[in-house]
Amino acid sequence: MIQLLEASEGDELFLLGNEAAARAAIESGIAVASTYPGTPSSEIGDVLSKIAPKAGIYFEFSTNEKVAVEVAAAAAASGVRSFTFMKHVGVNVASDSLVSTAYTGVEAGMVLLSADDPSMFSSQNEQDNRHYPRFANIPLLEPSNPQEILDFTKYAFNLSEKFKLPVMIRTTTRISHMRSKVRVGETQKIKRRGQFKKDPGRFVLVPSTARTMHKKLVKKIDKISRIVDKSPFNQIYYKGRRVSKIEDSAYGIIASGGAFNYAYDLVNEKELPIPILKLGFTYPFPERLVHRFLECLDEVFIIEEVDPIMEKEVLSIIGERNLKVDVHGKLDGTFPKIYEYNQDIIGDSIRKLIRFRGQGKIPEMRLPERPPTFCPGCPHRAVYYSMNKALEELDIEVIFSTDIGCYTLGIESPYNAADYLLSMGSSIGAACGFSKATEQKIVSFIGDSTFFHAGIPPLLNAVHNKHDFLIVVLDNRTTAMTGGQPHPGLPFDGMGGEAPAISIEKIVEAAGIKAKVINPMNIKKSIETFKEALTADSLNVVVARYPCQLSVKARGKPVKVDYDICNECLECISKLACPAIRYDEAVKVDERYCRGCTVCIQVCPENAIKIQRGASQ
């Protein structure tokens, strides 16, 4: 990690795309970096949180993405460079301030990296954030590999500073999580402190100033649209080589981001005589460059992930300039409209029009799936077990309005503890709707980090508007799903320094509700508490607090099954479903995985599971 900071110009490192982004920020001399963790962007923050103190920059895990953008915007308005990064849906949260930052502009460079997630490896949707630069009127760069993440991000800081406008970098999961050789550049001296020069006519967006600033914004983008055509990040490849221009050709390809890589590999592997225009600087769209490329072609393939954005730009160029080029993309059905691409998908799509030898496919076999699940010793499993027991004993059914985090895995059987989920914080907001629109009982599940991120406004809404449901805060003392980042409830900050910890139950109390705090690993007490809360006729909050097992090194002694007692009722397997317990001719505990959490001991109706005496810890 420290190597990333200390590497000197010309060194070649084997970097993850996200690590390259962190290095770019250091090389660009940023003073402030802010984020809310979200896959596939998380490792940028993980790296910066470790190297920030040594690099002399300020880094924070902000409460949510909107705050992160505001932190970065104000820093850049004060004349120091700032970097903010988030997953694609995080930009939705940040968008309110992002769009306005485009109006006010910045003084020093400000870059926002949006890590999109085509195919939804770990997200609730696969929205294409290349719409945002068009929506907010800010420039967009789309790197295709870690080296380009470094180069493009550094350029983005200069561009931002020159035009006093935030710049967006859009990566995708495959680019953020690609590892390859990166030749690093020189690090810059950091200007850590700036000075905010008051200019209310620019920085206070009321209608009269906003009108002026929008005019200025449009002028800035017009100016930038005159430089994109000459950008070195827009390149033409032919027969595996970079060329400056092309001869007339029956076919051509325009591609960006990860999709370019697959198109490039396909064309080279099959030795197809097709020129590829690789676009790296994609908004404002390089119209003149694309026009010149199109003029040489009869037909063009537009290859992009996820929405037909470049395709529509190309169609408008063709319409405007009366070109005779057939366009094959998503709109005419040549390429899929959803999910990420790969070489096979692009090959199969292009083969609809051009003949070349494909890959003989081996039929896929039907094999058992392997869904992800809670780790052994995970407190979420205990919460869901107890909740289902409480409901069973009360003989009631509820709507589980859940939220975003590891605990969303409660959707899997046997927990079946997820019925509705939209976005961060929606567990509580949606429960407000269910409570008024139905007669059903509702339980909201929300994690600790998610509570701070977006759970507080809907909590206030629930109290003030007299909604009636149960909120369970699954407080595992970390932002677990993204790799264990801190949040405002913990006594340390994003750079490892001491920080005041904010109490969830005190926030709840300030809203007028006395929260019950339980240790979810105590099953009996948890069931009792849930039953009590479920039968009350008002809003209730239970905080189930126990640390994530990935953040705790200590293990309990593993448990074992007493076969003289076990009657194979399988409660431990069919209801608790801990991956450390399996049925293989008998109930067996796999010592490699058992964390000695003792939940199965409490769950066993026959008391047949016991701590191994004398076992090593």
Next chain:
Amino acid sequence: MKLSYDIYICGVGGQGIIKAGEIIGWAAMKEGLDVVMSEIHGMAQRGGVVSTEVRIGEARGTIIPCGHADLMMAFEPLEALRAVSKLRRDAQIVVNVTPLPPFNMNPREYPQVDRIIWELRRFSGNVYAFDADTVALDAGHPLSMNMVMLGAAAATAGFPVSRDALVDSMRENLPSGLFKVNLKAFKMGFEGLDR
């Protein structure tokens, strides 16, 4: 024209799959080869399927196309079978035979390991199936299983990175305290296959 030597590494979250890929990739880079690899982070890690794809050569995309993988390192037998469509005919297959049944299935429904190996042999005459977990235990630590697999892979015909470069990469990319055990695991894997 095939652009790269493609290695598909697969198994279950927590088996050290990404680290094995990183060690190969770093070693390839140090040997002056071009290399790209993919990693899967986030939700997939919680006991789900994990794969990493290492492409040594000119390829730019990190996803190995169907029928391209020259070598599969499968840390779990079911996951080997799941990925066969990635393999070219007669690819090298190094597979750990210790099954890890998915948490939500009855182990009795898990396909028989012998049957899995038989299926793999239909695709390739170069299947090396062995119990890498036991070898790792013999080497001194159960978590060194990924280095047993790496050692075995390094001994397969056509592996593009030298044994020395891999050992250097292990020294660079593994915690120094565990290097000795890991090196032993690597050697046992290598020699087990070399014989």
